[in-house]
Amino acid sequence: MMLNVSRRQSRQIELLTPAHHEAGHAVILVDGGISVESVQLFKSERGASRPYWGHVSTGLEVEECSRQQLEVCGVCAFAGAEAEAFYLMLVGFTQAEALDLAYSGAEDDLATLFREVLPRLRLQPEYLRSSAANAVHAQWPRIERIAAVLAVRMQVGPRDLG
């Protein structure tokens, strides 16, 4: 990490980065009418490139999605990285560094998007990405609040996501 921060601040950033990422996914799903069962953070195995990782559980199967739900999933795929990048800028990274870091951690999200969502949805990835960035900015106070709870409890449920 290039920032000049204390070890304690650095640990906090390591935890809050995936917390904002997962909160970004969750807010888009909830606002798009897709219910979220839980959002969780997990400690990575020793030696992993990121000390924590996260997961959002929904009861949704991509094969059964309506077109509107698929579009929500498409925006959601970008919202994790966009929320993560916005958080990293707030703690002092440049926009280029923040986007680079955030998108390097979003490979699985984008792989799923290209494999499962985009073949069924004729929309440009860039359109979904800018929708995600706009939604993340509009919902930022809520994303921050969810991320803060997630970083403490390592799990949030439907009641925390409103």
Ligand SMILES: [Zn+2]
């Ligand atoms: Zn993600």
